[in-house]
Amino acid sequence: MSETIRTDIPPARAAKRTGEFAPELQLSVDHDLCPGCGEPLALRLVLELIEELGCAENALGVVGIGCYTALGSSIGTDMIQALHGRAPSLATGAKRMRPETLVFTLQGDGDMVNEGLQEVIHTAARGENLTCVLLNNGVFGETGGHMTATTVLGQRTKNTLDGRDAARHGHPISLAEMLAPLGGAAYIARGSVHDAPNIVRTKNMLRRAFEAQLAGEGFSLVEILTMCPTGWFVPTAQGPGYLDAVIGAVHRIGEIKARAR
Amino acid sequence: MTRRLMEGSEAIAEAAIAAGCKFFAGYPMTPFTELLEAFAAKLPTAGGVCINAESELEAIGMAWGAVATGARAATGSTGQGLALMQESFSELVRAELPLVVFNMARGQFDYFQATRGGGHGDYRFIVLAPIDVAEAIDLTRCAFELAERWRNPVLIYGDYLLAHTAEAVAVQTQSDPPRAKDWRADGTGRARGGPRHISPIGMQPGTKGIDAEVFWQRLQAKHEQIAAAEQRFETEHCDGAELVVVAFGSLARFARHAVRELRRAGVRVGFFRPVSLWPFPSDALARASAGATRVAVLEQNAGQMIDDVRLAVLGRAAVVAIGGISTDAHGFGIGRFFDPEQVRARIERALAARSAA
Numbered sequence: 111m112s113e114t115i116r117t118d119i120p121p122a123r124a125a126k127r128t129g130e131f132a133p134e135l136q137l138s139v140d141h142d143l144c145p146g147c148g149e150p151l152a153l154r155l156v157l158e159l160i161e162e163l164g165c166a167e168n169a170l171g172v173v174g175i176g177c178y179t180a181l182g183s184s185i186g187t188d189m190i191q192a193l194h195g196r197a198p199s200l201a202t203g204a205k206r207m208r209p210e211t212l213v214f215t216l217q218g219d220g221d222m223v224n225e226g227l228q229e230v231i232h233t234a235a236r237g238e239n240l241t242c243v244l245l246n247n248g249v250f251g252e253t254g255g256h257m258t259a260t261t262v263l264g265q266r267t268k269n270t271l272d273g274r275d276a277a278r279h280g281h282p283i284s285l286a287e288m289l290a291p292l293g294g295a296a297y298i299a300r301g302s303v304h305d306a307p308n309i310v311r312t313k314n315m316l317r318r319a320f321e322a323q324l325a326g327e328g329f330s331l332v333e334i335l336t337m338c339p340t341g342w343f344v345p346t347a348q349g350p351g352y353l354d355a356v357i358g359a360v361h362r363i364g365e366i367k368a369r370a371r
Numbered sequence: 372m373t374r375r376l377m378e379g380s381e382a383i384a385e386a387a388i389a390a391g392c393k394f395f396a397g398y399p400m401t402p403f404t405e406l407l408e409a410f411a412a413k414l415p416t417a418g419g420v421c422i423n424a425e426s427e428l429e430a431i432g433m434a435w436g437a438v439a440t441g442a443r444a445a446t447g448s449t450g451q452g453l454a455l456m457q458e459s460f461s462e463l464v465r466a467e468l469p470l471v472v473f474n475m476a477r478g479q480f481d482y483f484q485a486t487r488g489g490g491h492g493d494y495r496f497i498v499l500a501p502i503d504v505a506e507a508i509d510l511t512r513c514a515f516e517l518a519e520r521w522r523n524p525v526l527i528y529g530d531y532l533l534a535h536t537a538e539a540v541a542v543q544t545q546s547d548p549p550r551a552k553d554w555r556a557d558g559t560g561r562a563r564g565g566p567r568h569i570s571p572i573g574m575q576p577g578t579k580g581i582d583a584e585v586f587w588q589r590l591q592a593k594h595e596q597i598a599a600a601e602q603r604f605e606t607e608h609c610d611g612a613e614l615v616v617v618a619f620g621s622l623a624r625f626a627r628h629a630v631r632e633l634r635r636a637g638v639r640v641g642f643f644r645p646v647s648l649w650p651f652p653s654d655a656l657a658r659a660s661a662g663a664t665r666v667a668v669l670e671q672n673a674g675q676m677i678d679d680v681r682l683a684v685l686g687r688a689a690v691v692a693i694g695g696i697s698t699d700a701h702g703f704g705i706g707r708f709f710d711p712e713q714v715r716a717r718i719e720r721a722l723a724a725r726s727a728a
Binding site: 137138140142166167168169170172180182183184185186187188189190191192193196198199200201202203204205206207208210211212213228229232 | 393394396420422424425426428429430431432433434435436437438439440442444458459462466556557558559560561562566567568569570571572574575576577578579
C-alpha cells in the first residue's frame with residue numbers, strides 16, 4: 111500500500127480491477143445493483159476491515175431490507191437476515207449470547223431511520239456493545255427512488271416530485287447527531303464513499319467503531335453516505351458530485367462522538 | 372424431586388431455565404408481566420440474559436437474534452402484545468429458528484391468532500395449551516425440545532388462571548441433551564467450514580438469488596410432517612358417550628370436572644382436550660366422537676376452535692357451541708363461566724337439546 115507510484119515511467123504491471131484484490135470475505139465481486147451505487151463500496155470497506163482486524167472467523171452481520179440485501183449472499187462472515195428496521199434488536203440478542211463475536215448491522219436509511227428508528231435509538235441508549243452501519247443515500251432505492259426520513263429539503267423523489275418541502279413532507283433526520291448525546295453511544299461518525307479520500311476516511315471511522323466494540327466500550331454507529339444515481343434521477347457519473355453538494359451539505363461528514371485519542 | 376407451591380408464571384420460568392433457556396426478552400403486560408418478572412429474577416443467576424425490551428417488536432427481534440446463535444431462547448406477551456410480533460413470527464418459521472413463545476393470554480380469544488397467525492405467507496407454529504401448572508412445566512420442557520427437533524417455533528398458550536394459580540409442583544432439573552446446531556450463525560461459521568447465513572427467504576452464502584418456489588415447498592413438506600407427528604390430546608370417558616365435550620387450556624379443567632361428575636351420575640358424556648392446538652388432533656377427535664351424536668365445544672370466545680372441531684367431525688355428529696364470550700370488567704379473561712356449576716349446566720342443556728331433537 112505504501113509503494114510510491116511513479117508517473118514519469120510506464121507502469122511495471124498492468125492495472126488491476128478492484129475486484130481482483132477483493133477481500134476473501136467478499137464471496138462475490140459481482141453484484142446486481144445499479145451502476146454508480148455506493149453500497150457495494152461501503153460493504154467492501156466493512157469486509158476488508160473485518161479481515162484486517164483478524165475477526166474473519168469471529169464476526170456476525172445482521173442485514174436489513176433494501177437494495178443491499180441482495181449483497182447479503184456475498185458476505186463471507188456469518189449472517190442473519192433481519193426484517194426491515196429490526197436489525198439492531200437481532201444484533202442485541204446475538205451479541206448478548208456471543209459477547210466475543212464482532213457483531214455489526216448493515217441497514218439503509220429507509221430501514222434504520224424510517225421503519226426501525228426506535229430500535230436503533232434504544233440499542234444505542236442501552237449501550238449495546240455492537241456496531242450499526244447505516245448506508246444513507248436519502249431515498250428508498252429499492253422501490254425506485256422514494257422519500258425517506260433522511261431525504262434533504264428540495265430533493266426530488268418519486269413521491270416528492272417538486273422536491274421535499276418541509277411544510278408538506280417534514281424535515282430530514284440526521285441520525286448520527288440524534289444518537290450522539292445518548293449515554294450508551296461510544297463512537298458515532300458519518301463518512302461517505304463519493305471519492306477516494308472519503309473512502310479511506312470512512313474506513314478509518316469503521317475501524318474506530320469496531321475497535322470501540324472490541325474494547326467493550328458500547329454502541330457505535332457509522333453512517334455512510336452512498337450514491338444512488340438511479341434514485342436521485344441524475345446521470346451515473348454525476349452521483350458523487352450530487353452526494354457531495356446536495357446530501358453532504360445537510361448530513362455533514364465527520365466524527366460526531368469519539369473518545370479522546 | 373421436591374414439590375413446591377408455585378404460581379404458573381414462576382413454574383414456567385423455572386421449567387424453561389431447567390430446559391436450558393439462556394435468553395428471554397419481554398415487555399410488561401398483564402398477565403404476562405409476572406412471567407417476565409420471574410425470568411428477570413431467575414435467569415441472570417442461572418447464567419442467562421433477560422432484557423426488558425422497549426417494545427414487543429424489539430423483544431421478538433432480540434429473541435430472534437439470540438436463538439439464531441444456537442442458544443435456547445424465549446419471549447412472550449399476551450395476545451395483544453403478540454399481535455405486534457406477528458410479522459416476525461412468520462419470518463422465524465421460514466428462517467427455521469427454534470424459538471419458544473409464551474402467550475399468557477387474556478382468555479381464549481387468541482385461538483385463531485395462535486393457530487392461524489397474522490404474519491405473511493404459509494407458516495405454522497406448533498401450539499401447546501396446558502391445562503394446569505404441572506402440565507405447563509412438562510410442556511415448557513417439551514416446547515424447547517420440539518422447537519429444536521423441527522427447527523420451528525413453538526407457542527405455549529396460557530392465560531390469567533395459569534399465570535396466577537399456585538399449585539404444588541416439581542420442576543425437573545435435568546434437561547434434554549443439547550443438540551448440535553451446525554446451522555447456527557454465531558460468528559464461527561468460517562472456522563466450521565463456511566459462513567452460516569440464516570435467512571427467511573432462503574438466501575445462501577455465495578449464491579446469487581433465491582429459488583423461492585423450492586424453498587416454500589420444502590417448508591410445506593416439513594409442516595405436513597409435523598402435522599402428522601405431533602398431535603397431542605387427552606381423552607376421557609369417550610367410549611359409549613352420546614355427547615363429547617371439547618375444550619382446551621384452563622377451561623378444559625372445568626369441563627373435565629363436569630364430565631366426571633356427570634359420568635358418576637350415569638350420564639353418557641365424554642371429554643376430549645386438544646393439547647396441541649396446532650397440529651389439531653383431528654383423527655383422535657374423530658375416533659373419540661365416533662359413537663356420539665353430538666359434540667359440544669366449550670371455548671371462551673365467539674367460536675374459533677369450533678372450526679377445527681367441525682373439520683375433524685366432518686358432519687358425522689352435530690357440533691354445537693356451549694361456550695361464548697365471557698370475561699371480567701378488566702378484560703383479563705376471567706369469565707363468569709369459569710365455574711363448575713355453570714359448565715355443568717351448559718353441558719346438561721346441550722344434552723337436553725339432543726334429547727329433544
